[in-house]
Amino acid sequence: MKQTFKKRLRKLIAWLLIIFAILFVFRLIYGYTKTFDDTPNNTQFFSDISSIKRNYASKKYEVKSTQSNKPSTKVDQKYEKIAEIKTKSSDFEKEEKSSRETIKSLDALIQFEQKSGNKGARKLNLVVGVPPKNFDALYNQLIKIGKVQAKQITKKDKTNEYKELNAKKQSLEKIRKSLIELKSKGGKIEEYMGLENRILEIEQQLQGLGVSLGEFDDENEFCTVQFSLLEGKEIKIGVMQRVKVAMEWTVKMYLKYISIFVMITVFSYLLLLIIDKLKVIERILNKKD
Known part of the structure; x- marks a missing residue:
């Protein structure tokens, strides 16, 4: 019985050490791959x-x-x-x-x-x-x-943006041509001035399209x-400094995860005990009935 317990204990300690080593190696490798940049964003x-x-x-x-x-x-x-x-x-x-x-x-x-x-x-x-x-x-x-x-x-x-600009240009050119033909037929001064203003607006739009299409x-x-x-100077970090940082992070995270695991285990154990007690009480009540 004692021998079996010792084997289990050794196996548990071995697994805990392996997990600790994995976390340490992960943090050490991450430290080498991380780029330290103290320069502003441009x-x-x-x-x-x-x-x-x-x-x-x-x-x-x-x-x-x-x-x-x-x-x-x-x-x-x-x-x-x-x-x-x-x-x-x-x-x-x-x-x-x-x-x-x-x-x-x-x-x-x-x-x-x-x-x-x-x-x-x-x-x-x-x-x-x-x-x-x-x-x-x-x-x-x-x-x-x-x-x-x-x-x-x-x-x-x-491509689609280019085609849309071309289509818009052709459409405006047709409108301008129609307005020029309409202007040549004569009419009231107000209508003539309105056509002139409209033709001027279309020509301004065509100029803008010409610049965009020119690109x-x-x-x-x-x-x-x-x-x-x-x-800026390149930030160089020594091996011992990296090991120190990796060890501090590993201990902190290891204790954190172990604490969470222990809390979950204790909570699960207490929950199972409560469930078992409730089942015993239920069986006793059923026998009395």
């Missing part, structure tokens, strides 16, 4: 700029018909592709020079720029328009600069790279 600059200027590109391809008697369909896809790169460097001037040279070498254009901060805490935000064929090359070069804190690529299809022109094709270079 998303406000890019969100403000994105409402002013957008870059679009196109991709032409053919979709083969499933029916042999029908020809393939030519598709001209319009899309918006944006890369966001946030990197950090302790050698700000060198990395700034390298990023500008990389942008220039790949025929890209800096469309917007913001540089701020004093030495030791400088920030450089660039919105770059790059030809679609050089997009991947520029992205791969820029993520090698400094220590990347965050990066992502987003691609949105804009989709093949000669203006660009993809966007939003690049942030932040100045």
Whole structure:
């Protein structure tokens, strides 16, 4: 009996130690993978700029018909592709020079720029328009600069938006043509002035549409790279410090989970005792009846 109890006790202690070790290793690995970033967020600059200027590109391809008697369909896809790169460097001037040279070498254009901060805490935000064929090359070069804190690529299809703008333009041109023909027939001065004002409004709308459609022109094709270079020292944490933090977290969480487990066990045990007592009382009452 005593030997069986000792075996169970050893097995229980072994399982508790294994659980503790798993928690410790998990926290230690998490400490190495976690990125420590004490620099401010720069998303406000890019969100403000994105409402002013957008870059679009196109991709032409053919979709083969499933029916042999029908020809393939030519598709001209319009899309918006944006890369966001946030990197950090302790050698700000060198990395700034390298990023500008990389942008220039790949025929890209800096469309917007913001540089701020004093030495030791400088920030450089660039919105770059790059030809679609050089997009991947520029992205791969820029993520090698400094220590990347965050990066992502987003691609949105804009074909329907382009078609809607074209349809609206054609519709307005037809209305303008009809109004001009109507104006040539003569009439009252009030009606003539009303037609003139309406034609002027339509021409203003057409100008706005012309600007929007101009962004989709093949000669203006660009993809966007939003690049942030932040100045700051790399935070280095020693092995002993990581072990200390991991041990403190493990002890805290281990005791927390064990306490919760003990409370649940005690509550379950008491609940079972109460249920058993109620069953005994019920049986006694049934016998008396």
